[in-house]
Amino acid sequence: MAERGGGFQKALYWFGKCIPGTGFKTWTYLNLIRAPRRALRNASGAFYRIDHIYEVLGEFRDTYEGKYSVLEFGVADGYAFTKKLHAAKYLKMDDRVKVHGFDTFSGLPDVDEASDASLVGGDDWEEGTYHGRYEELQKYCGAKYDNFELHRGLFDETLTDEFLETLLEYKPILIWIDCDLYSSTKAVFDRLIPYIPSGCVIYFDDIYYNFSSRFTGEMRAVHEINRGDFGEGIELVLDRALNWESNRLYRFINLNAKTQHQLKAVRQDGIRFRGDDSPFP
Numbered sequence: 001m002a003e004r005g006g007g008f009q010k011a012l013y014w015f016g017k018c019i020p021g022t023g024f025k026t027w028t029y030l031n032l033i034r035a036p037r038r039a040l041r042n043a044s045g046a047f048y049r050i051d052h053i054y055e056v057l058g059e060f061r062d063t064y065e066g067k068y069s070v071l072e073f074g075v076a077d078g079y080a081f082t083k084k085l086h087a088a089k090y091l092k093m094d095d096r097v098k099v100h101g102f103d104t105f106s107g108l109p110d111v112d113e114a115s116d117a118s119l120v121g122g123d124d125w126e127e128g129t130y131h132g133r134y135e136e137l138q139k140y141c142g143a144k145y146d147n148f149e150l151h152r153g154l155f156d157e158t159l160t161d162e163f164l165e166t167l168l169e170y171k172p173i174l175i176w177i178d179c180d181l182y183s184s185t186k187a188v189f190d191r192l193i194p195y196i197p198s199g200c201v202i203y204f205d206d207i208y209y210n211f212s213s214r215f216t217g218e219m220r221a222v223h224e225i226n227r228g229d230f231g232e233g234i235e236l237v238l239d240r241a242l243n244w245e246s247n248r249l250y251r252f253i254n255l256n257a258k259t260q261h262q263l264k265a266v267r268q269d270g271i272r273f274r275g276d277d278s279p280f281p
């Protein structure tokens with residue numbers, strides 16, 4: 001089979017022929033070919049986690065009806081939390097979007113399980129890391145926004161039945177998992193699954209921990225969900241349209257959800273009438 005990129009290699013071959021000396025050739029290759037190629041690739045595809053806050057909010061504003069919630073698990077000092085609040089305000093959705101932040105605000109809880117151990121030396125999670133400033137954050141957000149709630153404590157304690165019932169009216173559209181640990185991610189899904197409608201976007205901030213191995217961290221939870229360990233009829237489907245480079249963004253599929261997103265307009269008959277047969281639409 002002909003190898004793709006053969007033309008590029010041929011051009012490289014002839015270009016290389018014109019450059020004197022192996023050392024200069026190598027310098028030219030690394031600096032004038034490899035570096036700009038990498039920069040181009042990064043500029044066009046590189047993941048920036050704030051992009052999809054706007055994409056998801058915009059999609060639900062334009063396509064679906066109702067009230068929504070955005071849930072962040074792992075808030076720390078609120079760096080990404082306040083960006084979500086600003087996005088909702090900027091997109092004029094603050095009257096229909098509630099942003100909830102969950103955290104101990106005293107840092108990571110006890111990490112003892114093999115399911116969270118680092119597979120390389122020096123990269124282990126440590127209890128107490130990411131200590132937040134709850135009162136300051138509450139004050140900062142309170143002065144600028146009124147569509148938010150901070151839930152202080154361990155996830156399995158703050159995800160109360162009473163809170164979960166509010167999600168039937170404010171349906172989740174974006175769940176932001178930034179709690180590092182498998183045990184914490186599991187605690188979230190153990191409580192939340194019945195309330196996550198199909199189509200909700202799930203963002204996993206730490207999916208690349210341990211090279212994205214399915215044995216540890218957030219990726220372990222993704223693997224277990226898709227293996228059926230959290231129940232039948234649920235699935236995490238990678239959403240390449242939100243970012244084609246990243247493995248962090250999924251759509252939740254939930255055949256047994258207590259709630260469902262509702263399209264604004266009922267789908268019309270999508271028949272296409274023939275044109276002039278050219279490749280143009």
Ligand SMILES: C[S@@+](CC[C@H](N)C(=O)[O-])C[C@H]1O[C@@H](n2cnc3c(N)ncnc32)[C@H](O)[C@@H]1O
Pocket residue numbers: 073074075076077078079080081102103104105106107108109129130131132153154155156178179180181183184187
């Ligand atoms: C990496 S930090 C979050 C960073 C934050 N999203 C930001 O934008 O800067 C992880 C946070 O998860 C919280 N956390 C982890 N496991 C938790 C649990 N089981 N219950 C409550 N908070 C938890 C920690 O307290 C910590 O603040």
